[in-house]
Amino acid sequence: MGVLISLAKIFVKLALAGLVIVLLAVAGVYYTLAPQLPDVESLREVQFQTPMRIFSSDSKLIAEFGEKRRTPVSYDSIPTDLVRAFQAAEDSRFFEHIGIDFKGLSRAAFQLATSGHIQSGGSTITMQVAKNFFLSRERTFNRKFIEILLALRIERELSKEEIFELYINKIYLGQRAYGIEAAAGVYYGSSIQDLTLAQMATIAGLPKAPSTDNPIRNPQRAIERRNWILQRMHGLGYISDQAFEEASAAPITARYHGADIELDAPYVAEMVRSELFERFDEELYNEGYRVYTTLDSKLQTKATHALQNGLLDYSTRHGYRGPESQLDTALTPDAIAQKLESMTSYANLEPAIVTQVDDKNIQASLKNGESVTVDWDGLKWARKYRSNNSMGATPKKAADILAPGDIVRLYKDTDSWTLSQLPQVQGAFVALDPKDGAIRALSGGFNFNLNKFNRATQAYRQPGSNFKPFIYAAALDNGFTPASMINDAPVVFHDASLGGDWRPQNYSERFYGPTRLREGLYRSRNLVSIRLLRAVGIDTTIDYIQGFGFDPQRLPRNLSLSLGSADVTPLEIVTGYAALANGGYKVSSYFIQRIEDQHGNLIFQANPPCANCNATQDTDSVDTTASRLSPSAPRIMDPRNAYLMYSMLQDVIRQGTATRARSLDRNDLAGKTGTTNDQKDAWFTGFNRDLVATTWVGFDQPAPLGRSEFGSTTALPIWIDFMETALDQTPENGPVQPDGIVRVKIDPATGLLAYPGQKNAIFEVFRAEDVPARSTQNAAGTGQITTDDIF
Structure with missing residues (x-):
């Protein structure tokens, strides 16, 4: 017995000595490592890597850019069941311990002693926070010890709720989702507030192995992990028997959900990303910026659809180019489905x-496996395409068009399916507010995913007659009036820059003699524009036109400028027209309204120059609270000339090349068509004082659109389709007549003041000092005019 007591005393002494040695070692390691520990207080100011999100002006999500999908949430917004699911999965005693789970650490120490490496870390949620924010993922004793020290510090300086909030927003949960809110969106397309208990347990099971336990990639493993967590929650008393049974029996409902895009505006999203990358570099994708654009979601949606429909209509008018490819009908259904699935x-x-061709219809299989029927009404349009000016015979039966195995494109119109095709023609559409240049809608092509080239901002094309209003505006600024007479007659110019002798013609190949300036514009007479430019002077005209925002280096210094041979983008054209709509003020287009950081702090607010911001006549159409704070846009036109141009362009719609727009039944609209040589480009730009919009249609590699395709037939219908929605329920807002304008009757044949009682006299508007002289009456009862009066 004495020997045993002696041995026990020796053992106790050795144990105490060993404990002292361990404590001294621990103390030594602590005092060695403590100075190297990071500042835990920095966790209070942590900035989570959060993607940039881009919104419309009315807060519709347009795009999300960033490697990590994350939406930080506060502890108070986390459902109790979700908190408990993570406790059951990771750390059931989280709200009781001091940051260390001694049982878990003992288990890890035993594994280290018996196997030479740590198999399970025994980490608490607090220790995981320490590791995720400050440490590497290596499994070494030194790193584990630092992790413990950091966990103790974190527990001293932060509340349990703050620690859990850091953890729940930092963790990676698969599919590029970081944090629980992003995971709820990625897997279930919802917020954490809307998750079921089974879905919460599924997400709580992901931190351990976000790839192998992923419910999308491995649903069986996800069910096993989920049910283990539910069992733990039940055993810990977190959920009732019924809740446990129902959640355990629930099927896996997870599927991949991309960013919840609410508005289709990818061209603008890329414009934002490109511009801000120049300012923020790579941090753009991680700092959680919220960018609000100037887009109006209603107008943007309509612009996208109007352009797509217009391009599809053009494609249909010129015939069917045939199927995209042909599959062997002997292929297995799986092989066919795989082919369709690979198509966008x-x-x-x-x-x-x-799959089947009958007499007057076809059967087809969509990539979702659905079988549909296309009746004759959806097929009979498909005459064979031969060229942009030629089509084959009208089909008599479905077999004249298609065969089994053809890969085609279909679209659903109401309740019926129609054969279609991807258009080869392209286009662009831009609408902006003429008061300050805010872009309200923009589409740079048929579809961004098909072709990312932004034709609204990057395609330099000739505008044709769409450019003539700027030539006429320069003429008004140099003494001409809407009644000035220009001779629409043949002429030959020798100009080396145009390749020698140049014999311009009107499109009709006819000449109409003396023509008033107003009529020359609304009828788009080429010879009138050419003689007008020659009379004003090319240099004088270019000096004036560049005030509208056009690059003078892209304006040809020859008479072809009068026919729109300049190289311009649709955005430049519509911005130039804004001055014609707003009374003569130069505005610049912009598309970023404001930028906020992830906490909602404002870091940028646009404050563009505004046209006539403080004028009382504009208070019904301008936000006067905002406009008083805005700088005034520079005036580039005499207000009277701006009024005259607006009036003349209204006649383009009333009686000129754009009479189709009269279908809108409004008196405040003005605009101009444009078609270039060989119909390679078709344009229409139109406006009232609230909105100006332009449409361009053409091929990326310039080629004739076809002999019947003009600005009035190809571009104008797209503009009308858009404006029907854009102007719906809005009051008319036409030009406001400035001081110094008079309205008198003139002789339409001479442009001179009508003689008393003249029956064919018409009204015209002039600057007060430019009212013409009285016409004299000759024997025929018409006014007299000499060739000296005609340019």
């Missing part, structure tokens, strides 16, 4: 394979 849907055009 563009706009509303769905890929499909023709």
Whole structure:
């Protein structure tokens, strides 16, 4: 017995000595490592890597840019069941311990002693916060010890709720999702507030192995992990028997959800990303910036659809180019489905394979496996395309068009399916507010995913007659009036820059003699524009026109400028027209309204120059609270000339080349068509004082659109389609007549003041000092005019 007591005393002494040695070692390691520990207080100011989100002016999500999908949430917004699910999965005693789970650490120490490496870390949620924010993922004793020290410090300086909030927003949960809110969106397309208990347990099971336990990639493993967590929650008393049974029996409902895009505006999203990358560099994708654009979601949606429909209409008018490819009908259904699955849907055009061809209809299979019927009404348009000026015979039966195995595009119109095709023609559409240049809608092509080239901002094309209003505006600034007479007659110019002798013609190849300036514009007479430019002078005209924002280096210094041979983008054209709509003020287009950081702090606010901001006549159409704070845009036109140009361009719609727009039944609209040589470009730009919009249609590699395609037939219908929505329920807002304008009757044949009682006299508007002289009456009862009066 004495020997045993002696041995026990020796053992106790050795144990105490060993404990002292361990404590001294621990103390030594602590005092060695403590100075190297990071400042825990920095966790209070942590900035989570959060993607940039881009919104419309009315807060519709347009795009999300960033490697990590994350939406930080506060502890108070986390459902109790979700908190408990993570406790059950990771740290059931989180709200009781001091940051260390001694049982877990003992288990890790035993593994280290028996195997030479740590198999499970025994980490608490607090220790995981220490590791995720400050440490590497290496499994070494030294790193584990530092992790413990940091956990103790974190527990001293932060509340449990703050620690849990850091953890829940930092963790990686698979599919590029960081944090629980992002995971709820990625897997279930919802917020954490809307998750079921089964879904919460599934997400709580992801931190351990976000790839192997992923419910999308491995649903069976996800069910096993989820049910283990539910069992733990039940055993810990977190959930009832019924809740446990129902959640355990629930199927896996997870599927991949991309960013919840609410507004289709990818061209503008890329414009924002490109511009801000120059300012913020790579931090753009991680700092959680919220960028609000100037887009109006209603107008943007309509602009996208109007352009797509217009391009599809053009494509249909010129015939069917045939199927995209042909599959062997002997292929297995799986092989066919795989082929269709690899094809992208563009706009509303769905890929499909023709499975059966009957007399007047076809059967086709969509890539979702659905079988659909296309009746004759959806097929009979498909005459064979031969060229932009020629089509084949009208089909008599479905077999004249398609065969089994053809890969085609279909779209659903109301309740019926129609054969379609991806258009080869392209286009652009831009609408902006003429008061300050805010872009309200922009589409740079048929579909961004099909072709990312932004034709609204990057395509330099000739505007044709769409450019003539700027030539006429320069003429008004140099003494001409709407009644000035210009001779629409043949002429030959020798100009080396135009390749020698130049014999310009009107499109009709006819000449109409003396023509008033107003009529020359609304009828788009080429010879009138050419003689007008020659009379004003090329240098004088270019000096004036560049005030509208056009690059003088892209304006040809020859008479072809009068016919729109300059190289311009649709955005430049519509911005130039803004001055014609707003009374003569130069505004610059912009598309970023404001930028906020992830906490909602304002870091940028646009404050563009505004046209006539403080004028009382504009208070019904301008936000006067904002406009008083805005700088005034520079005036580039005499207000009277701006009024005259607006009036003349209204006649383009009333009686000129754009009479189709009269279908809108408004008196405040003005605009101009444009068609270039060989119909390679078709344009229409139109406006009232609230909105100016332009449409361009053409091929990326310039080629004739076809002999019947003009600005009035190709571009104008797109503009009308957009404006029907844009102007719906809005009051008319036409030009406000400035002081110094008079309205008198003139002789339409001479442009002179009408003689008393003249029956064919018409009204015209002039600057007060430019009212013409009285016409004299000759024997025929018409006014007299000599060739000296005609340019």
